[in-house]
Amino acid sequence: MKIAVATIDGGAGKTAISFALAKELDYYLISNDDSVIELVYPSMAKITKDLKIIDETVYDFGGFVDAGVTDIIKHCDIVIVPCINDLNSKMKAIKTITELSKFNERFLVIATRLESEQDFNEVKASIQAKFPQIEVLPLRKTKMLKNALEFGESPLELVAQSKKIAHDGRNFIPEYKAILKYVLNNDETYEDLLKEKSAIEEK
Template identity: 40%
Template sequence: MAIISIASTKGGVGKTSLAFSLAKDLGYRYATNDMSVTLNKYKNARYYPNNIPLYPDTVYDFGGFVDKNSDEILRESDIIILPTTNDLNSIMKSLILIKNFREKTILVFANMIDNPNDAAIIREKIHEHFPNLAFTYLRRTKLLKNALETGMSATELYEMNNQTRHLYKQAYAEYHKILKLFTTDGRYFKEKS
């Protein structure tokens, strides 16, 4: 049982893409305060324009703002996943969000990484201010986009056939590190249950 929030005040960093696949792979509800393409792709997807309710077993996909309501949900979340891309604006916005929620378990999710050095740069910039923050990354890949477009989760798409297993091998391994946190031996999952 977990409440997972995917948040960033920066647009276009991959919140919806990750939230959809995670929710579907975990069999969780997907809840958003943002009109989103996921709504007709997943039967457990719900849109709440305001007063988004707190539920267990839910992945929250918050639009690019934090209001009173999303602030409450973020404070009740077991984990906040913070997608961050390699640009100053995105990193600055992430640092502010981390500062505002520093008592929470936060996973910085460096997304759309073109080479490993980019991930290292983001990690360094974050760790300069918050040395012990959990960090993971996902390369630039069509995995999440193609999954969402077809209505499949990343796992469903990856496992479709030998070709997709080959095509998405590395990206899926990176995505799976996040998924794993919430299954059997998941670190964050265990802490709170």
């Protein structure tokens, strides 16, 4: 499958989420925007303006939407829009969806860097006031995404490595898994992924 992560809001978490998903799924990672991905994900990540449609790829799209981007968006299975609970980020998320919904119909908004239940409710309300059919999933404020990028490991890989990391991430991981499940849109693929990452819950 192909996954796009996009919002015209800078710093909302596109690169952090894109890397986490790409590394988790063992997908390529392609971005039109400068970042550290080529350093931390060698041979799998590429920064380029010459965007091509490639299967098993996460696209991290920064900046404004141009023809090269919309061409890719058309072929993606899902477009993920990260959004923080501030007015600017929500406005830009809505603008991004309005623009990209000409090219794709399956969106997921990740309400990210949440510090409270209220943060989540506010992001969800803003998005669904305009797009009632779009799923909004929560992702709390966490160090896990920053650590993932810095260590070049996915969140599930990190928690499998150490009990301490697993403990620190115990609230983040269920939210993150719900996102993976929604994105993959196939229970079997999702269960296989958890098995592969030794991330099955202990009963």
